[in-house]
Amino acid sequence: MTQMNWTxxxxxxxxxxxxxxxxFLVMSAASIGGxxxxxxxxxxxxxxxxxxxxxxxxxxxxxxxxxxxxxAAASRIIPSDESGPGAREAxxxxxxxxxxxxxxxxxxxxxxxxxxxxxAAPEFGYxxxxxxxxxxxxxxxxxxxxxxxxxSEQDARLVEIEQGVFFDLLRRNTIEGTFCDPLHGxxxxxxxxxxIGFPGPRMSNAAEIDKYRGEEFxxxxxxxxxxxxxPHRPSEDEAT
Amino acid sequence: MKNLPxxxxxxxxxxxxxxxxxxxIAQRTALNVVVLERGxxxxxxxxxxxxxxxxxxxxxxxxxxxSQETVTLRHTSRDRAIPIRQLGNFLPGTGTGGAGEHxxxxxPRHVPDLFELYTKTVxxxxxxxxxEDHAIVDWGITWAEIEPYYTKADKLIGTSGKAGNLRGKxxxxxxxxxxxxxxxxxxxxxxxSYFSSLFGDAVKSLGYxxxxxxxxxxxxxxxxLDGIARPGCFYCGFCSRFGCMVSAKSQPTNTxxxxxxxxxxxxxxxxxxxxxxxxxxxxxxxxxxxxxxGEECYQPADVxxxxxxxxxxxxxxxxSGIGEPxxxxxxxxxxxxxxxxxxxxxxxxxxxKPLNRFMGAAASGFCISDFDGDNFDHSDLLFVRGxxxxxxxxxxxxxxxxxxxxxxxxxRWGSEWKKAAVYWYDRVGGISFSGExxxxxxxxxxxxxxxxxxxGDPLLxxxxxxxxxxxxxxxxxxxKGTEIAKAMGAKEILTQPPYDHYDARRYQTTHIxxxxxxxxxxxxxxxxxxxxxxxxxNLFIVGASTMPCQGAANPTPTVLALAYRxxxxxxxxxxxxxxxxx
Numbered sequence: 170m171t172q173m174n175w176t177x178x179x180x181x182x183x184x185x186x187x188x189x190x191x192x193f194l195v196m197s198a199a200s201i202g203g204x205x206x207x208x209x210x211x212x213x214x215x216x217x218x219x220x221x222x223x224x225x226x227x228x229x230x231x232x233x234x235x236x237x238x239x240x241a242a243a244s245r246i247i248p249s250d251e252s253g254p255g256a257r258e259a260x261x262x263x264x265x266x267x268x269x270x271x272x273x274x275x276x277x278x279x280x281x282x283x284x285x286x287x288x289a290a291p292e293f294g295y296x297x298x299x300x301x302x303x304x305x306x307x308x309x310x311x312x313x314x315x316x317x318x319x320x321s322e323q324d325a326r327l328v329e330i331e332q333g334v335f336f337d338l339l340r341r342n343t344i345e346g347t348f349c350d351p352l353h354g355x356x357x358x359x360x361x362x363x364x365i366g367f368p369g370p371r372m373s374n375a376a377e378i379d380k381y382r383g384e385e386f387x388x389x390x391x392x393x394x395x396x397x398x399x400p401h402r403p404s405e406d407e408a409t
Numbered sequence: 410m411k412n413l414p415x416x417x418x419x420x421x422x423x424x425x426x427x428x429x430x431x432x433x434i435a436q437r438t439a440l441n442v443v444v445l446e447r448g449x450x451x452x453x454x455x456x457x458x459x460x461x462x463x464x465x466x467x468x469x470x471x472x473x474x475x476s477q478e479t480v481t482l483r484h485t486s487r488d489r490a491i492p493i494r495q496l497g498n499f500l501p502g503t504g505t506g507g508a509g510e511h512x513x514x515x516x517p518r519h520v521p522d523l524f525e526l527y528t529k530t531v532x533x534x535x536x537x538x539x540x541e542d543h544a545i546v547d548w549g550i551t552w553a554e555i556e557p558y559y560t561k562a563d564k565l566i567g568t569s570g571k572a573g574n575l576r577g578k579x580x581x582x583x584x585x586x587x588x589x590x591x592x593x594x595x596x597x598x599x600x601x602s603y604f605s606s607l608f609g610d611a612v613k614s615l616g617y618x619x620x621x622x623x624x625x626x627x628x629x630x631x632x633x634l635d636g637i638a639r640p641g642c643f644y645c646g647f648c649s650r651f652g653c654m655v656s657a658k659s660q661p662t663n664t665x666x667x668x669x670x671x672x673x674x675x676x677x678x679x680x681x682x683x684x685x686x687x688x689x690x691x692x693x694x695x696x697x698x699x700x701x702x703g704e705e706c707y708q709p710a711d712v713x714x715x716x717x718x719x720x721x722x723x724x725x726x727x728x729s730g731i732g733e734p735x736x737x738x739x740x741x742x743x744x745x746x747x748x749x750x751x752x753x754x755x756x757x758x759x760x761x762k763p764l765n766r767f768m769g770a771a772a773s774g775f776c777i778s779d780f781d782g783d784n785f786d787h788s789d790l791l792f793v794r795g796x797x798x799x800x801x802x803x804x805x806x807x808x809x810x811x812x813x814x815x816x817x818x819x820x821r822w823g824s825e826w827k828k829a830a831v832y833w834y835d836r837v838g839g840i841s842f843s844g845e846x847x848x849x850x851x852x853x854x855x856x857x858x859x860x861x862x863x864x865g866d867p868l869l870x871x872x873x874x875x876x877x878x879x880x881x882x883x884x885x886x887x888x889k890g891t892e893i894a895k896a897m898g899a900k901e902i903l904t905q906p907p908y909d910h911y912d913a914r915r916y917q918t919t920h921i922x923x924x925x926x927x928x929x930x931x932x933x934x935x936x937x938x939x940x941x942x943x944x945x946x947n948l949f950i951v952g953a954s955t956m957p958c959q960g961a962a963n964p965t966p967t968v969l970a971l972a973y974r975x976x977x978x979x980x981x982x983x984x985x986x987x988x989x990x991x
Contacts, residue, residue, distance in 0.1 A: 289491045370645065
């Protein structure tokens, strides 16, 4: 793993994608756990942060306001508390931002032919016309100012929307961003995996499966790129 | 329209059946074969870098792209059908190897009486025991006829397991209820996870008869009948929805493709979607397809073999106007009838000790057949048939398994839920039930009248709902699951909700049968027992679409056995003297 200049790497990355960034998420090093394993231009880098420093992370889909709301809401779904780190340390907001900007956010693989039968019974699955991008954009309008509310009021706002499509998606994406391979931008420093004792992909458990019967086997987590030492192109980086 | 040079045999679909037929034809004849596969080219080496839960298991990167094509669903013929807009109830594959790449590899044979389901059930219980509106029929073949082909499939796969009935003798430790097998499994049973061993001990203490799951994942290094050598499993846990990193899991790309590639007579064309089977009088003359560049192509062929997935085989016949579509009101017509899925339910156990559930292999574990088929008396039960109860030895990854908490925890998010979810994360195990979905007159397929695919062809419409027999079977299975869970010492138990309507969100399995079923006469079947079309003798259909009944067991072993049987019929008989094989 390489230790390198955070800002120059980000700028290089933005140039690589030839996208003019209007929005950045400003985060303090403390709020993202201080150490970051983070994929930029499809490589994993380890960035040792200084606690006093702030980072400007370029956003692919969210505005800065939206990102702050998503970060705050995800942090109420999987909070950072006495049982361990949560969505905030895992960098879930960055994960969701990338997913929304990618093919999944655009509904690239969902059947979207008309007519939409929105009133169909639930057992037919989601029948709405709105893509994840639109569900987030509309849903976030209802949470305006959310990140500046006291925690108890934040929880009350989430209870109000918890039966809806937007919350369902946000909850699912929060779990994904906490436990995905770090190459997708979440699970920073594999904090999610450490929380539950998941070691990541391993070449072999052939000996251990016979050895550990009803007692914990907790090898040090390693990400896919660390294990295979090969670049891996995540689906969210697929060309449009 | 591009007119291509004639080929001897055109095969539609490059999965298990299409590539098996291509391999057999290449090894045993000098004929030219073109395989048309709608998805991308894949090789077993591609999977060395695929252990990413998000892209593979959550975003389904190996599955059919529903933005291009899906199916519509309705529960009865009176309802308006609604498209299934995202993957859910089943996970069709695409690309070379098809769903045979991302499967679990559970490899059980059917119970012997399944092939004579109508006769055997009526013999034992009388006609009155059969559910109203059932479409149960005999297949037209018997256990004795298919068993040698099951054995051949085992030798291709290198199946791991232990025989329970070897040449008529019951053997301890195997499945005592299985049909007599002519040979022992090629490789010994797989290792078992701690959790599945607990299941094995518990069911034994209850008086049932556990046996190691028959597995298409190799337990040890093995060289198959074609000389293909593959390693034993490393229990990495990335099986289901992934391609195997080391090729221990049998896949078309690691068992069939390497042989096919040695033969210049077979051409696999990827990214080619077949739209029509062309026919004149009593012959097919080839297929039309759209190639990777979007150009329409005409591929003339002397023989056409439909080897795509169940739903596509049926849809291609309907789109091509071959045979009479099934009419549920009159019972006439055969194309589309006897649609079956697989009955399924799961019992979730919260255990005291950590399970290290990241280790494992999808097809490992223990199984019981005490409640499969007619292995138990149904006289006083409200249903016929049954299924397999299994402890899955599969490895699990965190996105799809985090968050399962006991029913006492009401929250779905926040600190209380998180704390419980973290505590229980590595203490959750599952008992799964795979049950027999019997065919009904009201469950069938035809073409949708509203929705189209990306090329403008009508989608396939599924008319399917659960019946009382299925609902009662699930209730029974849940009670057995709970009984076993208690015997395993589970601290808490969760049971999946009982069946209501067929649900596009609830993953059952990717086992769909029927639509182009086999039979003894052309009245109510599409193909004869060799897979040959009744009206067009140079059209063969291979796959689970020819299975008139589902059987609780996963269909791939039977699909491969039937494919081998069709290969023999084609090569040893039809090609020597093209005619109807009866």
